[in-house]
Amino acid sequence: MSERALVSALGARAAELDAADELAGLREQFVLDDVVYLDGNSLGALSAGVPGRVDDVVRRQWGELRIRSWEESGWWTAPERIGDRIAPLVGAAAGQIVVGDSTSVNVFKALVGAVRLAGEGRDEILVDATTFPTDGYIAASAARMTGCELRPVDPDEVTSALGSRTAAVLLNHVDYRTGRRFDLPSLTSAIHAAGAVSVWDLCHSAGALPVGLDEHGVDLAVGCTYKYLNGGPGSPAYLYVRAGLQDRFDSPLPGWNSHADPFGMSPSYAPASGALRGRVGTPDILSMLALEAALEVWDGVSIDSVRAKSLALTDFFLECVSAYVPEGRVESVTPSAHAERGSQVALRCADAGAVMKCLIDNGVVGDFRHPDILRFGFTPLYVGFADTERAARVLAETLS
């Protein structure tokens, strides 16, 4: 087929796929322009309901009600209320997630908590050797402060590395660089079979695919909210503590917000029951309520539909790249098997930094990951198939 015919055929396919897309209408709920935004796995787009809500929080709740808003505007209970809003997206029943702090801080709470749950005699923490770096850095600190040894392992070798010394295992559900999805159910089972405690980082999966925290018996999990959950720049992260473990969860950051009676001002600490135990200090209200507004776009949206569209988008992108880009110029490091794929496509490419700059200048926004990766994130709520075809086409033009 000629290049022109190819473009025409794939363009027509994109139009058909968009027409059949049951999620296509959600795009209107976002503030988007002519750019193809494939960086929602770094910073999700703004949804249209957020600016008005934030303005109300600032002008009325803070400006007029002031201190009364802690009660009257529901500020005090926001961390658990918003946690319950995220819960169904990651397969958790209510009462197990609190929102607040950064992902790094939550990794610390979760890992130290996990080591304490594992109990005496276990003194090793396993961590995904290819993890987003902050998880590894924080895991090293958690190990140092709990008297454990930190052992970075290739994710494929986790099962064989488990043993009677293993206290806790910190894994990513989806790898930030390659977009590879790991087998959360079987890895969690293996961790449990070894008597260890599982901690999953959901930054690159929550909001893009089903997680099934409760179903698969995950112990602790953390995630950010500014990627596929579109909470805004640096919006607060969350901590999941499985209901059955909450009474024994012993946080290394027992701030007053996690006290059983926070306004009793007792000099001695008594932890609250439930997910609240994961709170620390005063919640960051502006960011937290922006996130709450952003989560409203999920009303009535099934995460299974999101996953189906995500796979269709990444399949179609790989197909278009393969059709348009000259052989050998890029190589996908994202697994082709659906079961092993998250919601992004990562292409290894010479001069990836310069290529991404050029793509951005031409209206296709992905990002570059050192040293040679072009990363394209597909957010099914607002990315369509025509966007996807265009991105591949612009990539081919850039590389030729």
Place this chain on the structure above:
Amino acid sequence: MSERALVSALGARAAELDAADELAGLREQFVLDDVVYLDGNSLGALSAGVPGRVDDVVRRQWGELRIRSWEESGWWTAPERIGDRIAPLVGAAAGQIVVGDSTSVNVFKALVGAVRLAGEGRDEILVDATTFPTDGYIAASAARMTGCELRPVDPDEVTSALGSRTAAVLLNHVDYRTGRRFDLPSLTSAIHAAGAVSVWDLCHSAGALPVGLDEHGVDLAVGCTYKYLNGGPGSPAYLYVRAGLQDRFDSPLPGWNSHADPFGMSPSYAPASGALRGRVGTPDILSMLALEAALEVWDGVSIDSVRAKSLALTDFFLECVSAYVPEGRVESVTPSAHAERGSQVALRCADAGAVMKCLIDNGVVGDFRHPDILRFGFTPLYVGFADTERAARVLAETLS
């Protein structure tokens, strides 16, 4: 003097004091109504420049520029830039403060860091026994995780409690309940003389009175930004690490934002130089930039003028209370000596909870602290002398 004459005389004095107040014009920069707002030591009022700035951050920086804003809108460097804006208010040269996380999380960083700075052979942390509870809870966790013993001591007994075992001392500059100001210079000297490391909590002093961190050789300090700095509900806290200690500061929360090359994505941790070392995860941009806008009201304002007005306000309030309120109905637990007073007046009062509710219903907003304290915070940027006289008058009416 008759009651009516008394009110008339104090009312006239208030008018004179307001007329002579060089800071009186700042009130216009805040969104205030007819209420006398004496709860700025809990949540500072909204300043007029904030809503527009936040709206720009949401709609343009996030909504239009999206990921580009990390660089183009200065998001990435906000923690240290805003830290430098706070620095002169607490007597610190630039490059020693970073903004981010909650006060509780920063207390953890500072105390663990302090114990590590103190070095081997010191295994005791002293903490103010009357501290705001979260500091004590977090100090207990820091002690547990560094192999130290936590020893709560009456602030008046800190000096005699210091010894060769003392690693770190965590003190409040101003007590949250009584409004008592502690002698930061002499206590810091005593801590240093014992070879220990000082950590000061500035929540109730920063923005209300001079702190002099550099001048007095404070080692580490933390504070919130939503009280006298008016940053908004749950706005991020800050961490000060004295320049001379930064190279040895060893954070228990070494997130990727504190890495020497955060985008190098190295699996091994290498700390950044300077105050940056106190950063952890992705900064919470909406709250952080609201704080930055709020700090603009300080342009050209001297903290010494603020202190002078604060003392004049609390003096005048005590005078009006003494004139209006029947003998024996309230008792000030705030020291009368200026050197020992922060920027609030705390009155012990029977049925304090019900009394405060009634005050609020009558347009005077302070707060109640369990079990018997009426707390009135005086923010010199927006509280005037007529407000102060009115608050005392409404209190007297409520109690009669």
